[in-house]
Amino acid sequence: MREEDPPVPVLRGVDLRVDRGEFVALMGRTGAGKTTLCLSFNGLVPQATGGVIRGRVLVQGRDTRRFPPASFARDVGMVFQDPESQLFQLTVEDEIAFGLENLGVPPDEIDRRIDWALSLVGMEGYRRRSPRRLSGGQMQRIAIAAALATRPALLVLDEPTTHLDPRGKSEVFHSLRHLRQILDCAVVMATQDVEWIVSETHRVAMLLEGRLAFVGGEGDGLDDLREAHWLYEYGIPQVNRIVQVLLPSSIGLSFASIPKVAEALRPARWHPPERGFLPANSPPDGPSVVKVEGLDFVYPNGVRALSGLSLDIKEGEYVALIGPNGAGKSTLARVIMGLLSPTQGRVLVCGQDTRSTPVSQLARLVGYAFQNPDHQIFSPTVREEIAFGPRNVGCTDAEVREIVDAMLARFHLEPLADIPPSILGYGLRRKVAVAAVAAVRPRVLILDEPTGGLDRVSANELLDFVDELHQQGTTIILITHDMTTVAERAHRCIVLVDGRLLFDDTPRQVFDRPDILKAASLMPPPVTRLAQALDAPPEISPILTAEEFLQAWAGGPDDER
Template structure:
């Protein structure tokens, strides 16, 4: 199905090849995961499969890329679109129309398919992806998972032989991500569609795949069956790490497979629910106190009577499905949105009547896209601009000390937008904490980050927590929550559904629970370390 021979590619302004001497074969009907650090060439490799590289990006390319016998480099994306369906990370980026049925039919209309045949094809796609119930809905009313499935439907409507997906679940909550992966798996198993999927997050994806390819610096380092490759990676998902420590064989790739080993060891664990207690604290004892906050758009309630507390030195994770109001709450805290009712206190002061600029001297707010905060010509200047905008005097030494803390010293004179995703995230983080706020709001801070970039950020946040900073983190990254959060707040339908200590709350919300919590129900364990240190030899 796919044959790549000695492929080398360099972007127009690249000093080094993004792909170096890549040779690869993928058989028809295979499901292949492509993983690796940020900047390793995953997205570039995927774009070579439909001709976006080099026909759209330019640059220098050598070698051969064949898909279904078609010469991709010679033919380009226009011809290849009939044979290769491509799904980008953000479904909004590729949507053309605003109705589900019309969006899926758009590509069929462009190739002149008859109305009768088109109706039948659209009906088939809707059924395959469980979208019949939303066929007449506007895209703007769909959940994140539904929108991603519509994007997949648009990509497969022409019945391509290959489906390529670039980080398709990175913006989705765990349940929506599971639905998308099940849909992709059905296309692979039932229809025989060849699937190539790039991801940073392997947990939850491994059971669906036949093969795993690991890239570093544009080269294929590992390529083989999932169980063979996963044990060679710098950091495997928690279930894999635990299985290796325990010597479980064959290696379980999911929580469901790992449970069989627990059963065989005679352990069926249960626990009593501990009802979380919401503490009432005066404003001066908190970094953030939200009281009875409500907000709505055009008469539609988004947040209803939300109460939330973040204390100094505490990390609180704000979780919930896509669209429940998590980002809206952060924007209310920093004054970008005005609540209809309720009160917000930051470091003991009400934000009522204060400007966004004034609030942001006390609150660091990192939005989902770090590029929204990057405007200057150098990394050092980005930090300096923030200080000037806040009217705060800062020396070069102050700026350089922060860059050193963020691991950015060697990049001080680099152009921020030329950096990797993880590096840009740290630069943006520097711009919002240079004033040393007592509270930091993080909106999906690990989205799109590789394992090393994620580990580096966690270490930085843990240091700031030890120094007394409070963190409120909106995230779908359940393993981040397991490692960092002291408490969890679950939002549902715009209201607080549950709040309490992380280990007490997550077991009762399995859709938001990390792998270890789901593997050992009732034990309130969150990480591999919890499982290993909490079990005695007799129990195991």
């Protein structure tokens, strides 16, 4: 990572074959080497990244070391983990046309393919829009559409659904299925999204510290790894916990679809607890820390992002801000932070009007971790990145050192303390960004998709840290498409659709409203759907956590099957 450092092995002895029409999922912890392996499929590793490669990668029989990456453009479509890093045209249609023009596709065919690719990812009405004015999830869809339009023999996608709402994920997987059917295209996807891949992929390749731990189909070979309990870390959140307790001899079911797990659990053995489930925490009765009054926001290009929004968030609340891509969630966060000024209405943060309060002053009250960590990382080392905020709010040198050391330890970043954060992997950059914001100890912490690109273990470590801050009195506003996290951690859900407030209540109330979920392109957590598949009685529905499921199943987890 630095000139004086010894080489860092990233991949070790990887052997993998992908055939036409096959869908292979790459899984593994953050930093396991998934992105490096993806970038090797068109020669970007090592030709663009540098480094030493031993062995070879053959695509359509050609060695990626011996041909320039551009020569693989017709055969390999690539979607990077950060969609912004590959979007550079002025309009969406220009973005999709760029690759096709360079491949010599006739203009009439280019026009047809633009419409075709946009329809596959649900972005038909965005042809003339600027990619830079889209939400993170919408950018991901455009990057995928641009890769689909070239109709490659191999499509490589690095965490392509990280910022997508459930409907967007469904559309992406449907488009990949369609592409494989009509073109016999091979797909390799690096992902942490187990629930989708178990029903869509042919094989799963698991990377552990740069080595392939195993390669197998759904359930294939997994039953031979019953002692490898680390596999549970990668199963469907919540569902794998239930498999561990109720079906301990069937570790392969951690990678099974919800219908298959439900089938293994039948006949249902519900025994609802006499007192039901504990009610959600009552909202704090403290002062308002964020008050939104009649807020409208319109971007300079005329796109209305927020309309007539009014909210009151009390000190000490843990709020999940949810809704489909493009609903206005990130825009609202930026208005609260003072980075955008309301078109109409006002926002008060701890009683201060964001229209007249300097951002530097608001930054002492509100911390904001951007959806894209590259929007806020700028320091030469991880240590200096984390130190920047505390130093600028007046902490002494001793206090800064103490805070930085604590953050480095809490996020397991000590070995990287003197490394430039900009060269770290996406998941590690996200950890650095959250650590830097939390280091200021703001009264309100806004986290925009903080677990995107993180494996489940790393995501839980980050969220446990957020829980600690909340218990210490910090108000949390979490923007996320991860309904498991919403169900398990948030006390209040604010649902936005098309910039308007659709619903505002507890997670249990939100997940008990199919009409709200449909309108907001959301779906209940996996355990809720598993309980529904097993006909959970109304008095305990909706079940939101694995613990609730086990408590209601035949008297609890200690009951033997």
